[in-house]
Amino acid sequence: MKALHSTTSRIINILELISNNKEGYTLTEVSKLLEIPKTSLSPILKTLAYYNYLAYNEITLKYSIYIGILSVSSSVNKNNAIVKFIKEEMNKIVGSCNEICQLGVLDKDEVLYVEKVNASNPIQLATSVGVQFPANCSALGKALLYKHSFKELKNVFPGELERRTENTITSIKDLYEDIIKIDQNGYATEKEEGMKEVECIAVPIIKDNLVLAAISVSIPLFRSSQKKKDKVIDLLTESRKKVEKYISNMNVKSIFD
Incomplete structure (x- = not known):
C-alpha cells in the first residue's frame, strides 16, 4: 500500500x-x-x-x-439509492402519523443518525443527522443490536453503559433481555430512557441475517396513546418489509453500498 x-x-x-x-x-x-x-x-x-x-x-x-459536515453527509445520502428509498418510506410514515422519523446505523456502541424527517409539529430531540447517541439509550440502538448475542453485547459495551435518564438501561443483562423481545414483537421500544417525556419505537432493517440499519418514530408522551403506538408499529413494520424487499437482490452489506 x-x-x-x-x-x-x-x-x-x-x-x-x-x-x-x-x-x-x-x-x-x-x-x-x-x-x-x-x-x-x-x-x-x-x-x-x-x-x-x-x-x-x-x-x-x-x-x-458544524453544518459543513452535515451538508456533505446529506449529499452522500441523496446520491445513495438505498438511503433514498428508505427516506421515501420515512416521509410516508411521517405523513401518516405526524411524528419524527429517524434512520440510524450502528457505530461501535452508538447510533449514528443518517436521516431524519420532521413532523409538522416536531418535538426537540437530542439527535440530528450526523450526531451519535448511546445505543443502549434508544429504541434505534436496541433494533441495531438485535442480532447480537449476550457475549457480543459485552464486547460492544466493555465498560459501564452510559446513563441519560433514571430510566436508562445500564445492565448488559437487562439490555439483552429487552433486545430479545424483538424476536416476538418485531420491533424495539424505549420510554424516557434516552430523553424525558419521549418514547420511541424502532424496527431493524435486515439482510442475510445482518442488521444494516434501523428506522424509528419518536412520540412525545403528551401525544402518545396505545392507538397511536399501534399505528406507528404498523407503519414501521410495513416500511421495513418494503425496504427489505427492495434490497433483497442487492449484493450489499451496508445501506451505503
Missing part, C-alpha cells in the same frame, strides 16, 4: 475525534489526544472552522462539528 498523505490523515483523525464528543475539544485537548503539535494543529482547525466543518466557541475555546 502506498504511503498515506500525513496532513489528510490528520484532518480525518481530527474530524473523527471531535465528532465523537458533542461538547467539542479545545486546541490543547486535540493536540494532546492526537499528539499533534499546536503549531501544526491550529491552522488546520481554523481552516475547518472557516469552511464550516467545525464551529468555534469563543467562550469555551472549544471546536465542535
Whole structure:
C-alpha cells in the first residue's frame, strides 16, 4: 500500500475525534489526544472552522462539528439509492402519523443518525443527522443490536453503559433481555430512557441475517396513546418489509453500498 498523505490523515483523525464528543475539544485537548503539535494543529482547525466543518466557541475555546459536515453527509445520502428509498418510506410514515422519523446505523456502541424527517409539529430531540447517541439509550440502538448475542453485547459495551435518564438501561443483562423481545414483537421500544417525556419505537432493517440499519418514530408522551403506538408499529413494520424487499437482490452489506 502506498504511503498515506500525513496532513489528510490528520484532518480525518481530527474530524473523527471531535465528532465523537458533542461538547467539542479545545486546541490543547486535540493536540494532546492526537499528539499533534499546536503549531501544526491550529491552522488546520481554523481552516475547518472557516469552511464550516467545525464551529468555534469563543467562550469555551472549544471546536465542535458544524453544518459543513452535515451538508456533505446529506449529499452522500441523496446520491445513495438505498438511503433514498428508505427516506421515501420515512416521509410516508411521517405523513401518516405526524411524528419524527429517524434512520440510524450502528457505530461501535452508538447510533449514528443518517436521516431524519420532521413532523409538522416536531418535538426537540437530542439527535440530528450526523450526531451519535448511546445505543443502549434508544429504541434505534436496541433494533441495531438485535442480532447480537449476550457475549457480543459485552464486547460492544466493555465498560459501564452510559446513563441519560433514571430510566436508562445500564445492565448488559437487562439490555439483552429487552433486545430479545424483538424476536416476538418485531420491533424495539424505549420510554424516557434516552430523553424525558419521549418514547420511541424502532424496527431493524435486515439482510442475510445482518442488521444494516434501523428506522424509528419518536412520540412525545403528551401525544402518545396505545392507538397511536399501534399505528406507528404498523407503519414501521410495513416500511421495513418494503425496504427489505427492495434490497433483497442487492449484493450489499451496508445501506451505503
